[in-house]
Amino acid sequence: xxxxxxxxxxxxxxxxxxxxxxxxxxxxxxxxxxxxxxxxxxxxxxxxxxxxxxxxxxxxxxxxxxxxxxxxxxxxxxxxxxxxxxxxxxxxxxxxxxxxxxxxxxxxxxxxxxxxxxxxxxxxxxxxxxxxxxxxxxxxxxxxxxxxxxxxxxxxxxxxxxxxxxxxxxxxxxxxxxxxxxxxxxxxxxxxxxxxxxxxxxxxxxxxxxxxxxxxxxxxxxxxxxxxx
Amino acid sequence: xxxxxxxxxxxxxxxxxxxxxxxxxxxxxxxxxxxxxxxxxxxxxxxxxxxxxxxxxxxxxxxxxxxxxxxxxxxxxxxxxxxxxxxxxxxxxxxxxxxxxxxxxxxxxxxxxxxxxxxxxxxxxxxxxxxxxxxxxxxxxxxxxxxxxxxxxxxxxxxxxxxxxxxxxxxxxxxxxxxxxxxxxxxxxxxxxxxxxxxxxxxxxxxxxxxxxxxxxxxxxxxxxxxxx
DNA sequence: ACCTGAACACCGTTCAAGT
DNA sequence: ACCTGAACACCGTTCAAGT
Numbered sequence: 191x192x193x194x195x196x197x198x199x200x201x202x203x204x205x206x207x208x209x210x211x212x213x214x215x216x217x218x219x220x221x222x223x224x225x226x227x228x229x230x231x232x233x234x235x236x237x238x239x240x241x242x243x244x245x246x247x248x249x250x251x252x253x254x255x256x257x258x259x260x261x262x263x264x265x266x267x268x269x270x271x272x273x274x275x276x277x278x279x280x281x282x283x284x285x286x287x288x289x290x291x292x293x294x295x296x297x298x299x300x301x302x303x304x305x306x307x308x309x310x311x312x313x314x315x316x317x318x319x320x321x322x323x324x325x326x327x328x329x330x331x332x333x334x335x336x337x338x339x340x341x342x343x344x345x346x347x348x349x350x351x352x353x354x355x356x357x358x359x360x361x362x363x364x365x366x367x368x369x370x371x372x373x374x375x376x377x378x379x380x381x382x383x384x385x386x387x388x389x390x391x392x393x394x395x396x397x398x399x400x401x402x403x404x405x406x407x408x409x410x411x412x413x414x415x416x417x418x419x
Numbered sequence: 420x421x422x423x424x425x426x427x428x429x430x431x432x433x434x435x436x437x438x439x440x441x442x443x444x445x446x447x448x449x450x451x452x453x454x455x456x457x458x459x460x461x462x463x464x465x466x467x468x469x470x471x472x473x474x475x476x477x478x479x480x481x482x483x484x485x486x487x488x489x490x491x492x493x494x495x496x497x498x499x500x501x502x503x504x505x506x507x508x509x510x511x512x513x514x515x516x517x518x519x520x521x522x523x524x525x526x527x528x529x530x531x532x533x534x535x536x537x538x539x540x541x542x543x544x545x546x547x548x549x550x551x552x553x554x555x556x557x558x559x560x561x562x563x564x565x566x567x568x569x570x571x572x573x574x575x576x577x578x579x580x581x582x583x584x585x586x587x588x589x590x591x592x593x594x595x596x597x598x599x600x601x602x603x604x605x606x607x608x609x610x611x612x613x614x615x616x617x618x619x620x621x622x623x624x625x626x627x628x629x630x631x632x633x634x635x636x637x638x639x640x641x642x643x644x645x646x647x648x
Numbered sequence: 649a650c651c652t653g654a655a656c657a658c659c660g661t662t663c664a665a666g667t
Numbered sequence: 668a669c670c671t672g673a674a675c676a677c678c679g680t681t682c683a684a685g686t
């Protein structure tokens with residue numbers, strides 16, 4: 191019989207990413223993954239120490255799909271472009287958000303990504319102080335995650351009776367949801383434009399940061415310490 | 420022997436919340452919860468349909484701990500105060516973030532909270548259009564979640580050899596992390612001030628929204644449709 | 649060095665039965 | 668109406684053994 195291809199950490203992680211893309215991350219178990227690779231469950235443990243390390247590897251693979259920053263762009267445009275790139279990558283691996291958000295510590299790969307992001311701000315002339323707070327404020331958005339909860343209930347049209355009940359219980363939610371559909375070419379609801387909402391939120395933050403930078407913003411801590419600008 | 424107190428949905432959910440607060444949400448299983456309540460696992464299924472419904476109930480209980488909005492405040496202050504309130508509640512139940520973020524649809528309780536939040540913006544005179552986009556932009560922040568990844572590696576001091584290696588591999592991360600510690604009274608690192616970072620990010624967004632509102636901002640969709648202001 | 653088999657201590661949930 | 672017992676189809680992981 192033909193000898194099976196040797197297992198490697200790379201092959202294990204890649205198979206896990208594919209499986210998560212296909213079936214969702216909740217269905218990725220060491221046992222199912224082993225079956226997928228035509229191997230007994232315990233064989234995987236020679237290549238990843240445990241399931242947590244497997245998940246780390248999966249996230250790292252996703253982060254490595256994000257293109258490196260573009261050179262010679264003004265900082266705001268460089269950050270914007272890169273985050274929108276990251277968003278496209280994350281849309282291909284929707285499970286990655288939840289996995290990253292459940293991790294306590296960043297992997298070296300994630301740290302490297304953050305490092306390259308910080309580099310853009312610093313190269314653009316932002317102070318270390320401002321850059322620090324901006325990185326916190328952007329948070330997981332630098333990886334291209336929207337910060338939204340719930341995968342948008344829009345799109346599913348409730349029946350009329352249900353709709354009336356909703357409108358009575360949550361008048362403001364319904365009013366705001368209907369407000370968007372006033373686009374003349376759209377029937378009642380293609381739902382929200384996720385790309386627009388993402389860019390709106392991102393630009394809101396980046397424009398605000400630019401304004402702080404231009405005004406020479408410094409945190410009160412830095413001001414109290416009398417650090418040089 | 421004394422008859423045990425009758426099980427109710429309320430009692431089941433409350434015990435689950437307490438257990439999650441104590442041991443973390445990953446350790447809340449139907450079986451452990453049953454043992455905690457001195458009952459056989461299957462007894463729980465008379466009060467919650469399944470584990471997903473239990474988690475819904477737990478999140479609802481947390482949301483209900485958030486105080487209702489304060490009346491007679493300008494919209495920005497009302498929103499700010501309420502979100503900071505929500506943050507305090509969420510700090511008591513740190514597991515709630517991950518549970519909410521893994522849910523596809525909001526419970527009626529979550530919808531009610533969102534509805535009351537939208538009401539503040541609308542009462543403050545913001546257009547439905549702007550309010551809609553702002554709700555998306557704030558995202559899970561309205562529930563008091565910070566959007567940060569990783570529970571802040573600061574606080575743990577790496578040994579000198581490790582520190583040197585870190586500084587070489589991630590110079591920008593290290594520079595920015597050290598930038599904050601220039602507070603004269605602080606030794607090398609009490610870590611970041613989470614409350615400050617949260618308020619910084621929140622104010623960055625709320626101030627930006629206020630500016631859009633004052634400038635009569637309207638989305639291009641609304642402009643194209645020629646909707647009345 | 650790499651893979652296997654059997655086992656341990658868990659899960660959520662169904663079903664038929666008890667009181 | 669409410670709780671129980673036994674069972675099913677799963678988990679991640681350890682350990683000792685095979686090649």
